[in-house]
Amino acid sequence: MSHLQLDQAQIDRARESARRIARQVFEEMSQFTTTTVERATVRLLGVDGVDENQVPLPNRLVSHLQAQGLLQHGAAPVLAAAMQATGQTAQQIAQAVAAGTLTLTKPHDTTAAVAAAEALARSMCERIASQRSYRDEQIKAVGEGPTPWLYLIVATGNIYEDVAQARAAAEQGADIIAVIRSTGQSLLDYVPYGATTEGFGGTYATQENFRLMRAALDEVGAKVKRYIRLTNYCSGLCMPEIAAMGAMERLDMMLNDSMYGIIFRDINMKRTFIDQFFSRMVNAYAGIIINTGEDNYLTTADAFEAAHTVLASQLINEQFAYISGLKPEQMGLGHAFEIHPELENGFLWELAHAQLVRQVFPDAALKYMPPTKHMTGNIFKGQVQDTLFNIVSTVTQQNIHLLGMMTEAIHTPFIQDRFLAIQNAKYVFGTMKDLHSEIEFKSGGLIETRAQTVLAETESILAEIEGMGLPAAISKGTFAEISRTPTGGKGLDGVITKAADYYNPFPQLMLSGDQ
Amino acid sequence: MSETATNDTTTAAANANTERPPEQWVKAYGDTLNDGRVQMSFTLPVPLDELSKEGAKQLALSMGLEEPAVVHAEDMGQGFSFFIVYGQCKHRVDLSRLKISKPEFEVLDKDGINALIAKKMKRRMVVVGACIETDAHTVGIDAIMNMKGFNGHKGLESYHEIRAINMGAQVDSEDLVARVIEEKADVILVSQIVTQKNIHLDNLTKLSDLLEAEGLRDKVILVVGGPRISHELAKELGYDAGFGTKSYAEDVASFAIHEWSKRHAA
Numbered sequence: 001m002s003h004l005q006l007d008q009a010q011i012d013r014a015r016e017s018a019r020r021i022a023r024q025v026f027e028e029m030s031q032f033t034t035t036t037v038e039r040a041t042v043r044l045l046g047v048d049g050v051d052e053n054q055v056p057l058p059n060r061l062v063s064h065l066q067a068q069g070l071l072q073h074g075a076a077p078v079l080a081a082a083m084q085a086t087g088q089t090a091q092q093i094a095q096a097v098a099a100g101t102l103t104l105t106k107p108h109d110t111t112a113a114v115a116a117a118e119a120l121a122r123s124m125c126e127r128i129a130s131q132r133s134y135r136d137e138q139i140k141a142v143g144e145g146p147t148p149w150l151y152l153i154v155a156t157g158n159i160y161e162d163v164a165q166a167r168a169a170a171e172q173g174a175d176i177i178a179v180i181r182s183t184g185q186s187l188l189d190y191v192p193y194g195a196t197t198e199g200f201g202g203t204y205a206t207q208e209n210f211r212l213m214r215a216a217l218d219e220v221g222a223k224v225k226r227y228i229r230l231t232n233y234c235s236g237l238c239m240p241e242i243a244a245m246g247a248m249e250r251l252d253m254m255l256n257d258s259m260y261g262i263i264f265r266d267i268n269m270k271r272t273f274i275d276q277f278f279s280r281m282v283n284a285y286a287g288i289i290i291n292t293g294e295d296n297y298l299t300t301a302d303a304f305e306a307a308h309t310v311l312a313s314q315l316i317n318e319q320f321a322y323i324s325g326l327k328p329e330q331m332g333l334g335h336a337f338e339i340h341p342e343l344e345n346g347f348l349w350e351l352a353h354a355q356l357v358r359q360v361f362p363d364a365a366l367k368y369m370p371p372t373k374h375m376t377g378n379i380f381k382g383q384v385q386d387t388l389f390n391i392v393s394t395v396t397q398q399n400i401h402l403l404g405m406m407t408e409a410i411h412t413p414f415i416q417d418r419f420l421a422i423q424n425a426k427y428v429f430g431t432m433k434d435l436h437s438e439i440e441f442k443s444g445g446l447i448e449t450r451a452q453t454v455l456a457e458t459e460s461i462l463a464e465i466e467g468m469g470l471p472a473a474i475s476k477g478t479f480a481e482i483s484r485t486p487t488g489g490k491g492l493d494g495v496i497t498k499a500a501d502y503y504n505p506f507p508q509l510m511l512s513g514d515q
Numbered sequence: 516m517s518e519t520a521t522n523d524t525t526t527a528a529a530n531a532n533t534e535r536p537p538e539q540w541v542k543a544y545g546d547t548l549n550d551g552r553v554q555m556s557f558t559l560p561v562p563l564d565e566l567s568k569e570g571a572k573q574l575a576l577s578m579g580l581e582e583p584a585v586v587h588a589e590d591m592g593q594g595f596s597f598f599i600v601y602g603q604c605k606h607r608v609d610l611s612r613l614k615i616s617k618p619e620f621e622v623l624d625k626d627g628i629n630a631l632i633a634k635k636m637k638r639r640m641v642v643v644g645a646c647i648e649t650d651a652h653t654v655g656i657d658a659i660m661n662m663k664g665f666n667g668h669k670g671l672e673s674y675h676e677i678r679a680i681n682m683g684a685q686v687d688s689e690d691l692v693a694r695v696i697e698e699k700a701d702v703i704l705v706s707q708i709v710t711q712k713n714i715h716l717d718n719l720t721k722l723s724d725l726l727e728a729e730g731l732r733d734k735v736i737l738v739v740g741g742p743r744i745s746h747e748l749a750k751e752l753g754y755d756a757g758f759g760t761k762s763y764a765e766d767v768a769s770f771a772i773h774e775w776s777k778r779h780a781a
Contacts, residue, residue: 164593171592183649187685200649200714266683300657340666373654377742377760409742409760416558419591481663
């Protein structure tokens with residue numbers, strides 16, 4: 001499509017603002033680690049499983065280190081030193097700590113401990129890199145669907161039922177399967193263990209569930225001659241651990257926003273900023289595409305009036321992503337089709353926003369979310385709303401297309417709801433395949449003017465956020481009209497100030513860019 | 516028609532009670548009165564073939580659809596098939612015999628509500644709201660409580676005679692009750708949006724049991740809202756009122772002040 005006339009200098013200024021905003025937060029936060037960052041680290045060094053009370057061993061080990069006053073030095077060197085001293089594996093050390101038969105102490109030889117931790121980390125990085133190249137080979141071998149990729153959610157609560165539904169969805173045309181998590185999980189300060197068959201509004205994210213779904217999607221992908229991408233939720237109080245598990249089990253996408261947990265789950269700001277950095281770094285290294293959650297702003301704020309907050313947040317999310325080593329094609333920046341259906345010319349404003357985002361982030365894997373807020377029990381109208389959404393998506397060349405369900409306002413989707421949604425999207429994407437290259441926007445017209453207005457508002461709000469700093473902006477309710485304070489929210493007790501000799505082997509290995 | 520006998524008894528009963536309104540039988544309508552035409556769609560967990568198509572038709576017959584026609588059938592893969600069926604529903608209902616349970620109160624506008632609270636309570640009304648337990652979806656509670664409201668209907672936060680506290684999503688019933696005690700709340704507003712296997716019923720029952728156990732049930736006005744909630748269901752679950760879709764802040768606030776006034780009439 002012929003592009004909207006946008007002021008590139010204005011885009012650059014907005015992006016520069018966002019860069020300084022993210023950089024300031026990153027620098028303030030680099031003096032801290034968190035309990036879940038350290039748990040992710042010991043998971044990556046080989047600790048897994050649960051004790052007799054179903055408490056994960058990574059939690060037992062990290063709590064022990066905290067009780068011993070060792071966590072501020074970093075879990076990795078302490079664990080590596082203990083492994084060297086005893087000749088045991090990381091798992092055996094964790095089991096002994098949990099059993100109360102081993103008390104960990106500060107390494108005598110710090111240099112040796114650091115070297116040992118680095119060697120262990122290196123072998124995990126090799127394992128993750130091999131998963132990454134396996135994915136690349138699979139995509140070459142079996143192929144992949146054209147964009148917009150059809151993204152479908154399964155959420156039965158039972159991983160085996162999810163597998164059956166995901167297989168059916170892939171056969172019907174889905175390119176991406178997202179397993180929605182049990183609604184309580186984001187607030188759990190541990191990751192459940194093993195295959196699970198009960199959940200509420202979704203299925204628990206566990207490493208075993210990841211493995212089961214991955215195997216099923218590989219199998220059905222080979223059958224339908226399309227690599228089926230697997231998505232989960234790298235959010236909540238255990239972002240880094242979920243990232244570690246996803247990297248090991250070859251997930252392809254992760255919901256992973258820099259601010260979502262703060263705003264929508266009332267998780268402490270510091271905790272989230274620290275956790276998002278580490279989790280995104282792991283995702284970046286594993287070749288995982290992150291999905292950001294700006295669409296959610298529009299479920300509370302008005303989609304027309306708050307459009308600039310979405311773009312501002314995307315620019316901030318982009319800069320946090322760069323700091324963690326993500327490449328533009330790994331950035332599934334999110335936005336949504338949520339303008340009130342009764343608003344005159346609402347479709348034009350949706351088109352303007354989607355095209356604006358496309359042009360501001362030309363290389364990003366944009367994630368476009370369907371209408372939810374204004375969906376009603378009128379499923380017939382809902383199917384039309386979803387059709388309009390499908391049109392905007394193909395005309396503005398979005399990449400990741402979350403399928404709208406006509407029963408959105410009623411229940412978690414039935415199997416036929418997904419079937420009809422895929423049919424609708426395929427029809428629109430097929431019949432309008434090249435429309436985007438055939439039409440152009442009227443210069444100075446309603447759509448172009450709207451996009452220019454939103455861009456100008458974005459530049460100005462970013463300048464404002466930069467002036468006060470991101471934490472203050474969030475406290476003011478800038479995003480989604482929800483206010484959160486720096487010392488409020490859950491998980492602040494898991495934030496730990498690093499000692500001068502703190503060491504974690506992964507940032508250096510994963511950010512070196514030699515993948 | 517085969518229902519004649521039943522009709523006679525109904526008529527006799529109606530005659531005995533002179534206040535009974537005249538019968539008002541209705542059937543589904545397609546394009547001719549009493550044609551009973553309905554549509555439906557469903558999935559069968561078997562692949563599509565002649566047998567499953569016949570199965571779909573028989574299922575429709577068992578549901579009371581005469582002359583069912585499977586107008587569309589499609590295989591969905593993995594052993595599932597999808598059907599769209601039209602038929603003539605033989606059932607009918609007498610609207611005159613039905614009783615609808617709905618909260619009876621006059622819906623006032625924002626100014627009217629503020630004035631009534633000021634007059635009756637002589638202090639601000641305290642409303643605590645939350646999506647309880649597993650529910651993470653705040654769109655409903657936000658629509659009623661937040662300043663902005665929904666569809667041009669301002670939320671409770673904008674009412675100067677109401678102190679509106681929105682606790683947000685996934686609030687434990689225990690935490691909600693603790694807050695209710697702390698704030699001396701007059702009204703509790705809970706929202707249940709997303710439901711899977713009817714988990715919302717367990718959540719709602721848990722809260723009302725907890726209030727009962729704390730001896731608070733009679734002291735507060737307990738209201739629930741959500742797309743799957745009806746007033747009747749709310750009453751069954753031990754709530755004072757239930758609000759479904761197309762309810763706004765003024766509906767909830769009008770009920771609350773009406774109910775408060777009723778309880779404090781003496």
